[in-house]
Every structure is written in structure tokens, then in C-alpha cells.
Amino acid sequence: MTRTSTARQFIVRVATGSEFLSIPVAIVIAFVIGGVLMAISGVNPLSAYSALFDGAFGTPQHIADTLIEATPLVLIGVGIALCFRAGVFNVGAEGQFLIGGMAAAVVGSALSTAPQPVTLLAMAIAAIIAGAAWASIAAVLKVFLGASETLTTIMLTYVATYLVSWLLNGPAKDPNTPLAQTPALTTSGLLPGLWPGTTLHIGILVALIVAILAHLFLRRRVEGFQLVATGLNPVAARSAGLPVRRILISVFLASGALAGLAGFIQVAGVQGKMIVNLSPGFGYTAVVVALLGRSTPIGALLAGLFFGALSAGGASMETSVGVPASLVTIIQYLTVLIVIGYSAARTLRRPTRTPDGEE
């Protein structure tokens, strides 16, 4: 057993600890600290938080905004949660998301006259394949050459960002505008709405289904059981005859595919075209979503909704009370820091409290 794989298992234990009770407490603490920061800067925290709540849930459109913000976070977060469970740290979902969005937009432009179901399905499949393919680079480097996936996925995100930027300024650019973007999608390439009177599209349903399927996969499928076992002790898993390499590559591809799918939904549901700034950092925030969700699919779903509400509400808090929206980001990350810190402290402390000898 090498030192690094022991450290890795420790991280898996910290990231998957099941102290669900601590999460509401952590949220409350983070909000209290946020309130103190507001008070220091001379804003009444109560009116700020009420603006935040109103921005997230006040009107049907605000609720729709929350759900729209949550959709990519949930989709990507579920994929990252699966990776964490298997013991691989895919932190390059941002790049996989952009590549997926790019592929969806290109296919959507090409099939602009096809019937809507055909176009959307083709776009989704293209995005899934593209996201998975981008993740596969890091997966192969990790499984066959032992390269740290944390480094390769981050670096591949830079490559993806600049690749997409080049495509949008060059081959894939809409010739009719000076902006770096693809031609606008026709209606056949746009996601149907879900809630008349709001901009909510069907993406949240996809995210919901994905989270539930992932949950059932971990609970009910042999592959899910093997994935969890591999994450907790890859050496023992290999010794027990589990296809460790196949599991690691599969989970990597699955998370890339989900990030790609999220890219498709953002292109077809929100922007209507591929743009350079498709992501305000969804791929990174989703890592935090997965951590806050204790690396479970349902946890990632709830955490994604929570973060979606904070982002949607933060924007309106900024305009109505004048508190910078970045304060919301502080609250988001504080929550996660408190949860992780608590979990790490528990995991660290546990060995000294085992009854005897073996640890």
C-alpha cells in the first residue's frame, strides 16, 4: 500500500462521510457568518436575506431561475459524486461541459431543419459522446500511465476552453455577427418549455431522472456495489477480482458524459447557441455540490438545488439591497468548508477511538 493511495482513501472517506445531520447546521452557521459580514458592511442581514429568498422563490419566474441554475450543477455534480465514490477526482468537468456544449451547438446547426425530437436527440448524443471523449483522455492517462487525474483534468480544462474559443472565433463562428458564437439554433434545436409563463425548460426533469437513476445504480446494481468497494479500497477490490480498471474508466466516462449533457442543456435550453462564456464555473461549483452532497446522487441533487437557489437569489439581492452577489459565493463555500472540516475531523479522530489494537 503506497502512501498516496492511503491518502486517497482518506479523502474518499472524508468526501463520503455520512454525517447528513451536520449539513443543515453547517448551512445555518454559514448564513450567520454571512450575516455578520453584511452587518459589518452596513447592511441589515435580515432584509438582505429576505431579498435573497425572494430572488430564489418569490415569483414563478424566480423559482424557474433557481431550477435553471440548479440543472447543470445537479447533472455535473452527480457525475462527480460517482467519481468520488470510485476514488477518482475528476475536477475537469468544466472542460467536459464546454466540449459537450460545443458539440451540441455544431450538431444543432447542422440539423437546423430536421424535426425537433431528431435534432435534440442528435445534439444530446453528440454532447454526451464529446464530454465522455474529453474525459477519456484523462481516464486513459490515469488508468494506463498512472498520471494524476486531478492535474490532467484541470489542464485539459484549459485546453478545452481555448479550443472552444478558437472554434467560436474560427470554423464554428456565425459569419453574420462579430461575436464569437455559433449561429442561433432554430426552434428544432431548442428545449421545450416546462412551465408556461416562465423560462423553465425540461432540463430539470433530465437532472432529476439522472440523479434518481444514479442513486438506484449505486444501491441496486452489482456495478454500483463494485464501484463503491473500489473507491474504498482499490487494492482489495483488485485482489477480489473486481474489474478495477474498467470501473475507473467507466465512471470517468460517465461523469464526462453527464457534464457534456449539461453543456447540451445549457446550449439548447438557455443560450440557444454556443458562446465562449457558456459556463460561469458550473464545472467547478459542481465539485463543491458533490462534496456538500456527501458524494451521493440524491445529496448532489439537493445541494445543486440549494446552490441554484443561492445563485438565483444572490443576483436579486445584489440589485435590490446592494450586497455584492459574491457574498453568496462566500456562503456557499463556507457551508462546504464547515461540512468537510467536520467530516475530516471525525474521520481523523475515529482511529484513536477504536476499542483495541487493529486500525
Next chain:
Amino acid sequence: MATTSPETAQLDAILRVRESTVRFGSVVANDRVSFDLVQGEIHALLGENGAGKTTLMRVLAGLIQPDAGSLEVHGKTTTFDSVVDSAAAGIGMVHQHFMLVPTMTVAENVSLGLPSAGRLFPRTARVGRELRALSEKHGLALDPDARVADLSIGQQQRVEILKTLYRGARILILDEPTAVLTPGETDSLLEMLRSLTAQGTSIIFISHKLREIRAIADRVTVLRHGKSLGTYSVADTSDAQLTASMIGRDAATVSSGATTPVKRSLTAVPRLATMQLGVTDKRGRSTLEGITLSVAPGEILGIAGVDGNGQRELADALSGVRRLSGGQIELNGRPITASTVSERIALGISHVPEDRQHTGLILDVSIADNLALETARTAPFSRRGALDRAAVREHAERVIRDFDIRCKGPDQKVRELSGGNQQKVLIARAVTQEPSTLIVSQPTRGVDIGAVEYIHGQLLELAAKGCAVILISTELDEILALSNRIAVIYSGTIIAVHDRAAVDVGVLGMNMAGRAS
């Protein structure tokens, strides 16, 4: 049994624990444990896994504060709130797992966290000089400038001992110090401990190996189920008495079964055979070479040898974890060289890895899940890939009953079990697959006598049912007790094969040291 009279012990006890009680939740790890240490003696603590030895040691090291009871050092009642207090009282602990930084030298390791060496830039040269003198005084033969990573396990243990001595320890606590050592290293450790006591150091020696305790200890305190059962003078107490006290029943049963002869079936085709099997490591060095072995149905083939001579590689090659660099493996005459671990399991080859905590079990999942780990893909645990949790749990309940695994239930995490019970889970996983061939490595390393007896019984029973067993063990007694034939592995090759009936222990010893008979 000759119990040391309390009055004499009271006079020169330099350390005394009185009625110490430690609780972990509902578990009482130490229940009114009493114990005393006399200047210059080696005092053994004997007990099964889970008997409370390590807990007692942690109390003495200041790592745990007892819930009740008192502690006396040189007759004065005191409390240890931390390791610092314990060290100030002259107590030094040598853990089973070493606390050393491999990339640093011996002197640097000793200087770590030592205020007298200087905080920011420790004067390791001075520490090194003093260590050299100390090492010579005690005959430790250690070079303070050597990098720890380059030292053998035995030498690293000496670094730990030297570290505590350098910090002024007069009382050494050694937690199962021989568990990681080769027989040769064990001998030199015991010799060294004796010379330390001759110079006035007192030693607490935790072990469950009777032979070592007899070889070295002056007195022994027996612990069982968290209670101290009494302190005996080793010279005046028989092994049978100590064993009986430790496991709470008559020792006569301990070795029974071990001598039951198992007839070797003489079928034409061996169950499992290797031909010129070879393995190389990542750096291309040959770790196994020309291994040709065969084992028949109902036969136990013991692989004896000093640890680190290719045992792990052999087990991995046979179970399919490691790829061969050459040679063939056949099952019932059919080649399985290219088969994966799971294919071999499906063909009836089960294996018990040597290191239960790292390669055998997944400590953070339940007993039930660990038992189903290897065969989750097959009935009754799953149907077309859908896991049947009820069947997994039911199987675990049956195994827990059949194998007498002490636990709260099938959902308890394996991490929370004692070593012996963890090993039972591992053995049960292999045995319940009803294998035609079993490859088992170090089946009783670090488990208590009760569990040893039970596991040996399981292996014999399996062989009696016609299973071919390859038993890889560094415990020669275990090999002798169970095997029909004994092969000796040395430096990656099989140096000799003997029939159990005709074997001479002296010759085996020579084989293990690398001399073919």
C-alpha cells in the same frame, strides 16, 4: 499457578496501574485492570486480540485517559493528560507501526519535534554523535546518518527504540514488536531487550506468542475480555496454564486437529500445478523463478520460508492478481495462465490474501458486503446485475453464526471488528465459495489463539472434503501442523520439497536459510 506475592511487588514497583477502567461507548475495553512493573524486568502482557492490551498501553502512553482507577509512578499517584506527561515520567512507546519519516536519516528522525535539538534548525550532527554513542552502549549497531528508507524493518524498529532511549525513557513499551520481524530479527531484538534490562531499563512487552514470552519475560500479566486475570512468574508457570488462562479454557484442545493426518489422494492429474512459473517486478527484477509445484485434491501443500522470499508474489500469481513473466498454471490439467482473478474464482480457486486490512477486506463496508465482494455478480447475490441485498444479508447472518464471528450484526463495518474476527470474515468468504482449490496466505497472522485453532480446523475440514490447499505461511509451526507436504521458498525459488512425515525440522531450517539439503 505461582502468583507473585503482592507485598514484594509493591516494594519496588516503579509503575503501577490500579483498577484502571476504559470505556468506548458501551464497550468496556479495560475493566478494573491492575498491573505493576518492577525495575529492570521484562513484563509481558498476554491476551487475545480484543483483550484490552493495547488500550492499557495507550493509557500508560498518555493517549487515553482512563474513566476510573489510578496510576502510580515511583509510588506517587499521578495522571497522564498527554503523551508529554508520559514521556516526562520516563515512558517510551514503540508502536507496532513505526512513526518514522522514510526520506530522513536516523538522526533527523530522532531530532524531529525534540526541543533540545533546536526547533528551527535541529543540530542533527550533535544528535547523531550522541546517538552513535548510545547505539554502541546498547549494542544496537545503527548508523545515525543512514536514511530510514534504506533500513530493514528490524533496523527501523531499532530506530524507534533508540528514539525513545535518547529521549530519556527508562520504561519501554513494545506493542507486538515481533509481528513484523523475521525469525532472525526477532532473535536479535530479544537479545537486545535483555541487554537493555541489564542496564536498568524496564520493559513492557505486548505479545500473544507464548514462545517469545517464555524466552524473554520475567513476569507475565494475562488479560482477557478487558480484565486482568493475574500476574505470574514465567519460570513457575507452564504454557498450558498460561494458554488456559488467556483463552479461558483448557489448553489441551488448542493443538488438537493439528496432528490429524490427512491422506494424500494419488490422482493422476493434480488439482493445481505450476510449471516453471516466473514473475518479475515493475523494475524488471525477477522475484519468482522456475516455480514448479503441484497440489492434489485433499492435500495441503505448505509453503514455508522467511517472509519476503517471494511468498506474496507466488500467492498473487496463483490467484491471478499478478501476471506471469513465464511458465504455466494448470487447473485439472487445463491451462488457466491467462485467466483473471474473477475467472479463477468462478473455476473454484479461492484465495485468502495475506494482509486482511489492505488487500483482503474493505474496512469501511459492512461484514455482509465484504462477504459478497468476490461473488456479487453471481447467484444468489444478484440476478442479471441487480443486487439482492436481502440475499447478501441473509448469507452474512448464516456465516456469522457458522463461523462464530463476534459482531453486532451483518451491517457492522469490518473496521470495527477485532483482528481475529476480521480474519474469520476473510476465511469465511473463501470457504463459503466451496472452492476446489484454496490459496491461503498467513491465515493466522496477528490473530488470537482461539481464532488460530478455529481457522486451522476450517482448513483441515476443507482439505478433508477434497479441496486442494496451498498454505503459505511464515509460521513454521503452522506449516508443520497442517501440511501433507512442505515446500520451502527461498529468494524466489522452491529450494526443497519434503513429505510431512519424513521431514526433519533441522533440514527445513537450513532450507529456509537458503541451503538445499
